[in-house]
Amino acid sequence: MMIWDDIFLEVDFWINIVSIALIVIGIYGIVFSQHLLRMVFGLGLLEAGVNILLVKAGYQKEAIAPIVTQASDTMMSNILAATAQMVDPVPQAMVLTAIVIAAGVQALALSLVIRIYKKYGTLDSHVLFLAMERDRHLSLNQKD
Amino acid sequence: MQRWTTILFLTGLSIVLFAIITPLVLGQSPMLVGKLINASAVNDTGAANLVTAVVLAYRGLDTLGELAILFTAATAIGIILGTTDKTQTTSSPTAGFIVATAAKVLFPLLLVFALYIILHGHLTPGGGFQGGAVLAAAFFLLTLADSGNNIKHKVTQVIEALAGTAFIVLGLVSFALQGVFLQPWLDKGELGSLFSAGSLPLLYLALGLKVGAELANLLSSLANVEK
Amino acid sequence: MNIIILVITVSMLVIAAFYVVWADSFFTVLAASSMVSVGLVLLFVLLRAPDVALTEAVVGVALTGVIYALTLAKIDLWKINDNDDNNDVSQSKQ
Structure with a gap:
């Protein structure tokens, strides 16, 4: 009973759970869905899960945010004592x-989705596959 | 049948991920560079926000590469969707009177907020990326309220080019003065005051303008594509 | 106290992620994906990363939501109910 409580009260455990859940659901959305737009949404979920893992890599217990506040300024020794307790700023950077790159990549994917819809009139990946195959055969026949 | 293979695949994936992730024990960071940066960042850069010090000083080249990636994405969207400066839009409906008035009231407030976030990036959470996104949202709000005043692609492209050039020129000046590209080079000033941390606020201003122009460009070309 | 907020945030995130992949209407999907970003903001604040939280709040919640909404409008999915054409938002003005 005690061990069970320890696991459930652990920050580590819950962060792992949420990042793995987001990654797995995102991969499910990318691989198993038929609608192209839902694949882009799955990509966003995948990126979110990976971001949580990266931030978690720099976290420390009982630590403070990596910003020197007014309360601890002016004395260099005070500043050093404060910065020693801070979390790792490199993964946060x-x-x-x-995150900004993820927004750009998703916008690029969505613009491709818009172009595909304008050309084929559907976003179902199975229908799109057949339509693209037909177009490929037509273009091959024209060359001959 | 396919349902069961799906469930099997997802379960296996979760177990593999769990086995990979759990050895990374919380609080025992495998990276040692964080402690060194924490100990010396205030002395080196004079920025109160250590994340800003990492983004612009220690890993400034990464940020430059990131700007290149964002520029590539925005340019690709422009190529895919086509950038058309529509002067008169009769087809798309305008928002109501309340929304148009609220947009006009909110626009200067959003501009002030964006510039506040950008210029205080070395003191508080925030900086060029966040402020740039707010800047783009402020200009896009006007377009949303009244489809007549579009974001001009030519203006945003000029701003983007100037901001990108300013970022690189600031790095080259540092190269001429100190022999290292993109190193902070102005006077550090007093820790915690607005005019401190040397050239980092200037770099963040250039970065914020570039990100804001790119995102506004992106939003405008997404909004202007005809069905 | 922190652990209760953490558990609530985590469950909200996972439920919203389920809605993103399995909901039928793309309105629901859009709202749920913004919900995931809100949960991420809370999680980043709990993990002592205020810079990342602010970025996620500005970019993830607002900007990405606007981009998705514009895309939905362009690919004719910006409607409440698929069966009723009069519910199209772009036509309801007239």
């Missing part, structure tokens, strides 16, 4: 850029 990487996730900061990764």
Whole structure:
């Protein structure tokens, strides 16, 4: 009973659960769905799960956010004592850029989705596959 | 049958991920560079926000590459969807009177908020990326309220080019003065004041303008594509 | 106290992620994906990452939502009910 409580009260456990859940659901959305738009949504979920894992890699217990506040300024020794308790800022900086890049990549994917819809009039991947195969055969026949 | 293979695949994937992730024990960071940066960032850069110090000083080249990726994405969207400066839009309906008035009231407030986030990036959470996104949202709000005033692609492209050039020029000046590309080079000033941390606020201003122009460009070309 | 907020946030995130992949209407999917971003903001604040939380709040909740909404409008999915054409938002003005 005691061990069970320990596991369930652990921050680590819940962060692992949510990141794995997001990654698995995102991969499910990318691989197993038929609608192209839902694949892009799955990509967003996958990126979110990976971002949580990256931020978790820099987290420390009883630590503070990596910002020197007014309460601990002016004395260099005070600043060093404060920064020693801070979380790792490097993964946070990487996730900061990764989120903006994720938005750009999703916008690019969505623009491709819009173009596909304008050309074929559907977003079902099975129907699209057949239509693209037909177009390929037509273009091959024209060359001959 | 396919349902069971799906469930089997997802379960196996979760178990593999769990086995990979659980050895990373929380609180025992495998990276040692974080502690060194924490100990020396305030001395090196003078920025109160250590994430800003990492983004612009220690890993400034990464940020430059990230800008290149964002630029590539925005350009690709422009190529795919086509950028058309529509002067008169009669087809798309305008929002109601309340929304149009609220947009006009909110626009200057959003601009002030965006510039506040950008210029205080070295002191508080925030910076060029967040402020740039707010900037793009502010200009796009006007387009949403009244489809007549579009974001001009030519203007945003000029702003984007100037901001990107400013970012690189700031890095090249540092190269000329100190021999290292993209190193902070102005006076560090007093920790915690607005004019401190050397060239980091200037870099963040350039970055914020570039991100804002790119995202506004992107939103405008997504909104203007005809069905 | 932190652990209760964490558990609530985690369950909200997982439920919203389920809705993103399995909901029928794309309105629901759009709302649920913004919900995932809100949960991420709370989680980043709990993990002592205010910069990342602000970025996620601005980009993930607002900007990505607007981009998805514009896309839905362009591919004729911006409607409440598929059976009723009069519910199209772009036509309801007239």
